[in-house]
Amino acid sequence: xxxxxxxxxxxxxxxxxxxxxxxxxxxxxxxxxxxxxxxxxxxxxxxxxxxxxxxxxxxxxxxxxxxxxxxxxxxxxxxxxxxxxxxxxxxxxxxxxxxxxxxxxxxxxxxxxxxxxxxxxxxxxxxxxxxxxxxxxxxxxxxxxxxxxxxxxxxxxxxxxxxxxxxxxxxxxxxxxxxxxxxxxxxxxxxxxxxxxxxxxxxxxxxxxxxxxxxxxxxxxxxxxxxxxxxxxxxxxxxxxxxxxxxxxxxxxxxx
Numbered sequence: 001x002x003x004x005x006x007x008x009x010x011x012x013x014x015x016x017x018x019x020x021x022x023x024x025x026x027x028x029x030x031x032x033x034x035x036x037x038x039x040x041x042x043x044x045x046x047x048x049x050x051x052x053x054x055x056x057x058x059x060x061x062x063x064x065x066x067x068x069x070x071x072x073x074x075x076x077x078x079x080x081x082x083x084x085x086x087x088x089x090x091x092x093x094x095x096x097x098x099x100x101x102x103x104x105x106x107x108x109x110x111x112x113x114x115x116x117x118x119x120x121x122x123x124x125x126x127x128x129x130x131x132x133x134x135x136x137x138x139x140x141x142x143x144x145x146x147x148x149x150x151x152x153x154x155x156x157x158x159x160x161x162x163x164x165x166x167x168x169x170x171x172x173x174x175x176x177x178x179x180x181x182x183x184x185x186x187x188x189x190x191x192x193x194x195x196x197x198x199x200x201x202x203x204x205x206x207x208x209x210x211x212x213x214x215x216x217x218x219x220x221x222x223x224x225x226x227x228x229x230x231x232x233x234x235x236x237x238x239x240x241x242x243x244x245x246x247x248x249x250x251x252x253x254x255x256x
Contacts, residue, residue, distance in 0.1 A: 018120030051117020059125030
């Protein structure tokens with residue numbers, strides 16, 4: 001019963017955080033906030049739903065990680081957290097290499113939408129695990145809330161930094177490995193409370209939030225450039241809509 005209630009509350013909080021991020025952060029680059037939407041809104045919503053589905057197994061991996069940390073099983077926890085970080089990278093790479101989503105200047109927006117969906121499901125997992133297996137206390141609730149914010153920020157930060165421009169193929173590999181290491185560190189900070197208690201867990205989650213927020217805002221001006229600063233590459237087909245947008249016309253949405 002308690003776990004069912006935890007799933008319901010976790011689902012509400014997860015959708016609130018993740019959908020709120022998509023609405024306020026990604027949505028500010030869509031019309032009418034800007035003169036011309038920089039992405040196809042329906043594709044961004046589809047990417048968010050894909051993230052929710054991808055987040056289902058990853059939420060289980062996150063719960064396994066928390067259980068391993070609580071039991072002091074360092075090797076199992078390390079395997080779980082590396083798997084969690086790598087799976088997000090693989091999912092994003094696959095998404096942006098599909099014909100439906102990828103190969104447009106709008107890739108960062110689809111990546112952020114998908115990552116937000118994953119973060120929402122991780123939030124569901126952590127809150128359901130807390131409410132279903134622990135004694136509810138104010139400090140514990142604060143830790144679960146901070147952990148939820150940290151998980152969402154870690155996901156969207158990884159998604160954004162994946163889109164940073166790099167000069168060579170070897171630079172791509174170095175960037176991916178460095179990002180994987182940073183994400184693992186942030187996940188570990190977020191899960192410290194499972195072993196050391198809610199007080200130290202709250203501190204660790206706070207550090208994870210601060211670190212992820214810094215990394216996000218550091219990459220944001222480069223990847224999510226001001227609307228007028230980004231333009232369709234010269235190699236794009238002349239008939240393609242700007243930034244993959246499907247403009248409205250005669251009551252139907254058609255590619256311009």
